[in-house]
Amino acid sequence: MQPMIVDHPLIQHKISLLRNKRTGTKEFRDLVSEIAMLLCYEATRDLPTEEVEIETPVAMAKTKVLAGRKLALVPILRAGMGMLDGMLSLIPAAKVGFIGLYRDEKTLQPVEYFCKLPTDIAERDVLVLDPMLATGGSATDAITQIKKHGAKKIKFIGLIAAPEGIAALHKAHPDVDIFVAALDDHLNENGYIVPGLGDAGDRIYGTK
Numbered sequence: 284m285q286p287m288i289v290d291h292p293l294i295q296h297k298i299s300l301l302r303n304k305r306t307g308t309k310e311f312r313d314l315v316s317e318i319a320m321l322l323c324y325e326a327t328r329d330l331p332t333e334e335v336e337i338e339t340p341v342a343m344a345k346t347k348v349l350a351g352r353k354l355a356l357v358p359i360l361r362a363g364m365g366m367l368d369g370m371l372s373l374i375p376a377a378k379v380g381f382i383g384l385y386r387d388e389k390t391l392q393p394v395e396y397f398c399k400l401p402t403d404i405a406e407r408d409v410l411v412l413d414p415m416l417a418t419g420g421s422a423t424d425a426i427t428q429i430k431k432h433g434a435k436k437i438k439f440i441g442l443i444a445a446p447e448g449i450a451a452l453h454k455a456h457p458d459v460d461i462f463v464a465a466l467d468d469h470l471n472e473n474g475y476i477v478p479g480l481g482d483a484g485d486r487i488y489g490t491k
């Protein structure tokens with residue numbers, strides 16, 4: 284599947300606010316959460332449903348409910364945590380795992396420092412969360428790790444991607460569907476997405 288660029292007007296508006304360097308920490312955090320919720324709506328569009336019969340105050344009705352597919356959310360620390368609450372507000376029954384990775388500033392290679400996944404992750408559809416898909420190294424490593432634990436159906440949900448990140452992730456994991464709110468132009472010499480929004484973790488947590 285081609286990467287899904289979810290460019291709904293509400294999302295585009297919120298992404299523009301995120302990009303603005305004058306947007307402060309609290310507003311930035313709120314926006315990340317709101318956009319994650321809107322992306323969740325799109326990324327769960329293919330969840331199976333089943334027909335049930337219920338009684339409304341007026342009549343009997345045949346209607347649909349989720350068919351009980353089990354989900355897991357895996358934010359990549361730190362910045363992916365900013366997306367978690369927004370996603371959980373739509374799928375509160377999802378289990379949550381965590382993968383801690385940071386990019387070495389010189390090599391741009393991801394360094395893993397933490398991994399805690401639900402014990403039954405192999406039976407769950409997994410949504411991996413990270414606002415930024417830059418070189419794609421962090422998302423690729425996180426998904427490799429999740430696959431080692433047995434998960435088979437995995438989607439990546441991000442806010443802003445560079446073409447380089449999309450290509451790298453797709454090459455390493457062609458079975459993983461990618462949902463992002465914006466596809467930017469390129470990476471600069473420091474591996475930052477241009478125009479991007481800067482360092483997502485620092486802007487969510489007010490560090491630096």
Ligand code: PRP
Binds near residue numbers: 391414
């Ligand atoms: C950022 C971002 C991704 C990664 C993307 O995390 O949240 O995890 O960079 O870059 P890549 O696609 O080139 O791997 P960072 O390493 O800054 O860690 P942080 O979330 O703890 O700030």
Ligand code: URA
Binds near residue numbers: 417474477481483484
């Ligand atoms: N990580 C970020 O937080 N921002 C970028 O532009 C690239 C990687």
